[in-house]
Amino acid sequence: MGVQDYLEKKKQERITDEKILNVIRESEAGFVGTTEVSDTEQVDLKSDAVRNRLAALEDDGRVHKKRLGHPERGNLAWYLAExxxxxxxxxxxxxxxxxxxxxxxxxxxxxxxxxxxxLAGIISVMLAITTDLYGVGSGFLQAELLLSLGYALAAAGFANIGLGGLSKFALFTTEKRIHYV
Structure with missing residues (x-):
């Protein structure tokens, strides 16, 4: 098996995984049994193959299982991870x-x-103002140094907040625009 074949096989497995996960997502109860997944038109696998894929999804942390009914002979219910x-x-x-x-x-x-x-920048600026007001300044507690450090930290922090917020919003919007089933 070449690299191309391996990648194609992995792609097909991921597509199958999403089909299985979509069955769970569309369930009104929030969980499904293995038989329910294998009986749907979306998933074209036999019950044993579905059970193996669900076990692999559980290993990946994408689904969890719970036994309903008898602790040893009860049916398995599969539900999405948090x-x-x-x-x-x-x-x-x-x-x-x-x-x-x-x-x-x-x-x-x-x-x-x-x-x-x-927050660290704002605290440094407040400490610089307090140090300057009370005339306490020795070593590291010099008002000019604390003020410069505070402005630099605050500027870096607010830049990160802007970048993180903008990228989170853009990714959230992109995810919602993706063609859902």
């Missing part, structure tokens, strides 16, 4: 929706870092 997208997406566009979702997580972290930097 961070998994809840709206169905076209299996052909799954990669774009996934990229947008992961990009939003990165943007969220950029926002958090920006907030920390901005």
């Amino acid at each position: 961070d998994e997208r809840e709206r169905p997406v076209s299996p052909d566009n799954y990669w774009m929706a996934r990229a947008c979702q992961e990009g939003q997580a990165i943007s969220k972290n950029v926002l958090r870092v920006g907030a920390v930097f901005a």
